[in-house]
Amino acid sequence: MAAPPAQFAQWSTPAPSADTSHDEVRTIFVLGFPPDVKERELQNLLRWWPGYEASQMNFKGDQPMGFALFSTSAMAMAARDALQNLVFDSETNSVLRAEMAKKNLYVKRGGSEPATYDPSKRMRTAGDYTAPQYAAPSAFVPPAAPTWGPQSYIPPSAPYDPYGGYSVAQVPPVAPAGYAPVQNTKDNPPCNTLFIGNLGEATSEAELRGLFSSQPGFRQMKVLRQGKSTVCFTEFGDVSSAMAVHQNLQGAVLTTSDRGGMRIQYPLNPYGRKREGTGSGPQQSDSLVAVTQLNQGKLETPPPPSASVAELNGTSEVPSAAVLSSTPVIKTEQPQAV
DNA sequence: AGCACA
Numbered sequence: 001m002a003a004p005p006a007q008f009a010q011w012s013t014p015a016p017s018a019d020t021s022h023d024e025v026r027t028i029f030v031l032g033f034p035p036d037v038k039e040r041e042l043q044n045l046l047r048w049w050p051g052y053e054a055s056q057m058n059f060k061g062d063q064p065m066g067f068a069l070f071s072t073s074a075m076a077m078a079a080r081d082a083l084q085n086l087v088f089d090s091e092t093n094s095v096l097r098a099e100m101a102k103k104n105l106y107v108k109r110g111g112s113e114p115a116t117y118d119p120s121k122r123m124r125t126a127g128d129y130t131a132p133q134y135a136a137p138s139a140f141v142p143p144a145a146p147t148w149g150p151q152s153y154i155p156p157s158a159p160y161d162p163y164g165g166y167s168v169a170q171v172p173p174v175a176p177a178g179y180a181p182v183q184n185t186k187d188n189p190p191c192n193t194l195f196i197g198n199l200g201e202a203t204s205e206a207e208l209r210g211l212f213s214s215q216p217g218f219r220q221m222k223v224l225r226q227g228k229s230t231v232c233f234t235e236f237g238d239v240s241s242a243m244a245v246h247q248n249l250q251g252a253v254l255t256t257s258d259r260g261g262m263r264i265q266y267p268l269n270p271y272g273r274k275r276e277g278t279g280s281g282p283q284q285s286d287s288l289v290a291v292t293q294l295n296q297g298k299l300e301t302p303p304p305p306s307a308s309v310a311e312l313n314g315t316s317e318v319p320s321a322a323v324l325s326s327t328p329v330i331k332t333e334q335p336q337a338v
Numbered sequence: 339a340g341c342a343c344a
Contacts, residue, residue, distance in 0.1 A: 185339090195341055222342060229340040268341050 026051075026076040027101040030066035030083055033057075034092040042066045049082070051075030054107045069105040076100065090273075174210030176252035180261035188266040192219075192242045195267035196232035200257040207254055208232050215249070217241025220271070235271035242266075 030042070039057035046052050051071035058065045070076035083098040182198070196208070205223040212221055217236040224231045236242040251261030 197340060199340095224340085224342060226340065231340055231342090233342065263339090265341090269343085271342090272344060274344055 024073040025100055025102070025104055026071065026073045027067055027069045027103070027105045028076050028080045028083070028098050029101040030068065030096055030098045031063070032088065032094055032096040033064040033066060034089050034094045035062045035064065037064045037088075042068065045083075045088075046079065049075070049079045052079070054105060056105060067101060067105045069107060073100075171206055171210045171213060173214045174207050174254070176211070176249065177255045177257075178253045178261075179251045180253050182251040182261050182263050185263070185265070188268060190239055190243050190246070191266050191270040192236045192239050193267050193270040194234045194236070194242055194246055195265045196234060196262050197229075197265065198259060198261070198263040199230040199232065200254065200259060201228050201230065202256040202258070203230055203254055204256065207256060211249070211252070211254065212245070215241070215245045217244075233267060233271060 037057065042055050042057050046055055046068050049070070053069045053071060055066060055068035058067070068079065070079060077100065080098040080100060083096050086096045088094040088096050199208070208223055209221060212218055212234045215236070217238055218241070219235040219237050221232060221234040224233070234245070236245065246264050246266070249262070250264050253261045
């Protein structure tokens, strides 16, 4: 009788410090939520993000503080960057500020939660939400390498960017065939969206997309055909990017254009923003829209008082420094996550 | 000149 193989004994021994890679900070700290935000909103905001494991909303007085734990530090940083300057609620001018937390969110082990804690402090993990129907709808991921825990998110094989619905489309880039002078018509105040007119009847959406999607800050566009007239709306991530394209591609001639250069104007309504009701007067809505647009533009670089702004004809006042500085000031001091 | 979507 031989003694049992020695390696059997190893089966019960824990791996030697296999989780040292988890002492890195992989938790983000998010400020800027409106006071009435619910913890569930943070969960629903983040549960799609690759590597999301758990989140928690704490309240310091009226100031909500969100914490979210991710599988790796890199995933946390990616989520942090995705949330950075996100307009969480344009009604309340809530713009998120995200940074890496000082320490990791403590996640209670074990599946069932006692539910006896303060509901505002209770932890919820992604376990209940990562339903199979959401995992890789187009690409089947073989279960060869099982992931651990109830919070495993399996990203599709193609890069999945939950907040990248505005990502650059895969179309061949298009450069203007030339430029033609465009008579400077009355324009609207600068915003993050452009209205493109004077397009040729044969101009295709693919051609327009090839031109605009390669412009810095491009988010999305929509082409409208109405008879012989084609117009296009193009949204950018910030007002400055839109202003640059407004300037640089003004009068651009496409190969399919048969009526000179395109006319680029700021639209009556920016993307995703309905005009205020006619009841309260235009001047109030103008300033309101300006603030909202600037918030949409993330205020990374406030548009300088350049020539493009000077084209405004005095139809609307240029956003003042007071407006520019009216972004929500958020304290960056950071309490402990737990 | 033609301004949608929410």
